[in-house]
Structures are given as structure tokens and as C-alpha cells.
Amino acid sequence: MDDDKRICVGAIGGAFGVHGEVRLKSFTADPEAIADYAPLTSEDGGRSFDVQIVRPIGQGFAARLSGVRSKEDADALKGARLFAPRERLPQLPDDEFYHADLIGLDVLDTGGARLGRVRAVQNHGASDLLEVQVPGSSATVLLPFTREAVPTVDLTAGRIIADPPLGLFDA
Template identity: 40%
Template sequence: MTDKPVTLAAIVGAHGVTGEVRLKLFGQGPDSLKAYKGFDAGNRRLTLKTIRPGPSGAVARFAEIGGRTDAEGLRGTALTVPRSALPPLAEGEFYHIDLMDLPCVSDAGEALGHVAAVENFGAGDILEIQRPSIEGKPGKRFMVPIHAAQIGEDQAVIDSAFVD
């Protein structure tokens, strides 16, 4: 497990004139952010005071944001926590951050590359695999449904029927 920063939300704009911000959420909803006292926000730390559901995400108030101008200045800022701050998962569950850069091999033993992205287009998680570079050119990418992979701590084994 790495302790990379995990983005839980991003500030998408100001809400009102008192310093509240609109958030785009990348987790389980506004209540999931209440478990964290503060967030790393670029080169500063923000302390959550309140959060509630809002249009297309949430509306939050942070102790360090005093007015609309401050809030507008944070547009586009990612709110992160260290990976170690996230709650433990049940067997067979993974945070996307844990899958990034995970080496991949086929079930026939072929080295395939590494996980470059985890996508979800509505029908379940999909792993995007980056093939190794060849002669300085990036290898091509291909996608496989996560159910076609056996995820281990040190590698993902991909069902050969899904290898491109």
C-alpha cells in the first residue's frame, strides 16, 4: 500500500457570498467527507466546518475560507487525504489508487504492462492497461473489465481472452 494523496473532491466554484464552495465529489457522497478533519488543498490545509448536498455534488464551508473572493480563488483545487487515512476495505475491494501502476501479466504468463487508469462508464469498473514502451514509443493501451482480472498485492493477472 502506498501513501499517495487520494483526491476525494474538487472545488468547482463559490456558493453565495460567505465563503462556501461547491464541490465535485469522487466518493460516496457528502457525508463520507465528514470523517476527515481536514484536507490538503494544493499548498494549504483546509479544515471542514460543514457540508451538505448541493447541485451536482456538495456545498461546504471551510474554516480558512472567509468570503466569496477566497472561495473563487480556489476553483479547480483538489481536496486530498493520504491513502493511509482512508477506511479499511473488505476482502476483494480496492481503492483505485491501489490499482494504479500495478504490473499486469496474462494468465498465460505474458508481461502486459501496468494499470494506467481505472474507468467506470456505468456498467462496472474497467482497467486500462498500458503496454510497455517499444523503441522509445509508448505502448498501446487496452481495456479489460475488472472481473477479468485477479488482483493481488503485487500484480494483476488478466484473463488471456481479454488481452489485446
């Protein structure tokens, strides 16, 4: 399956208990809805899992995945990201985006000057930050993904128009 047709919807944090349950972190807007998008696949597409949410736990859920029957099976999946086909996910409102759609977009300032390219989308609890790779450098800049700092996202043209806070992109 093409990577652009799959969206990362969760990650496995390792075993939860001794009976094969996993710690599941959901990246979906409604966290429990992750089970609705199953079967979920591993990053390489080699494994497929049905998902049953058992109960909420700190920072996620205890869940059962098909084919995972022991603590050792669950621990072997620690750090694995889980993907769902894009067509199983809900359509988003015009002002919301899947992170996968933002990665790789060019970032231009309001005057058309290239600021870089989106390398990743980070979220450390408050709001999303676009990690922008600065051209000709290994440096990245964290751009707040707010309407003020990012007034335009044009997926069709493959670009973001940014109005970053003063000094953010100054070397």
C-alpha cells in the first residue's frame, strides 16, 4: 500500500500486563475511535492487527491486538507505529489536516521567500509545531501551527504560506 494512502493513527508503548495486552497511544481526534479503523497495519505493511480497547490507562489505552498473545509478543512491538488506510478515516474540515499531508510541503513567507520544508509535525502537549528544515542547513525551526503563524495551507500546490513570529527564522 502506498505510504500516501496510509495515515499513522497510533503507536504501541509495549506490554501492559502479562497476557499480551499492549499500551496503545492513539493519535486520532477521538482516541477510542482508533479501534474503528482496524485492521491496522505495521509501518512496513507486513503485519495487520484487529484492535480491541480494553480500558483507558495513563496516556492511552490497554488494548488487545490480534495475534499478540503474550507479554513477549507485546514487548516485541514496543515503538511500532500503526497505520490505517486513508479511505477509512473521516474527511476533515477545511481548516484541519492529517500530519502526513503536511510533511514535505514547502514553507514560504508572505513575500514568497522560501523558509524551508516541513520535516515533521511535533506536539508536546500545547499545540502542533511544524518542524521546518532550513534550506542548505541541517538546522530546523519549530513553527507554531496556528492561524496567525500559518495563514495558508495549500495542499494542491504543495506549500504553506507562513507569517512566522519576528526573528524565528533569523540565523
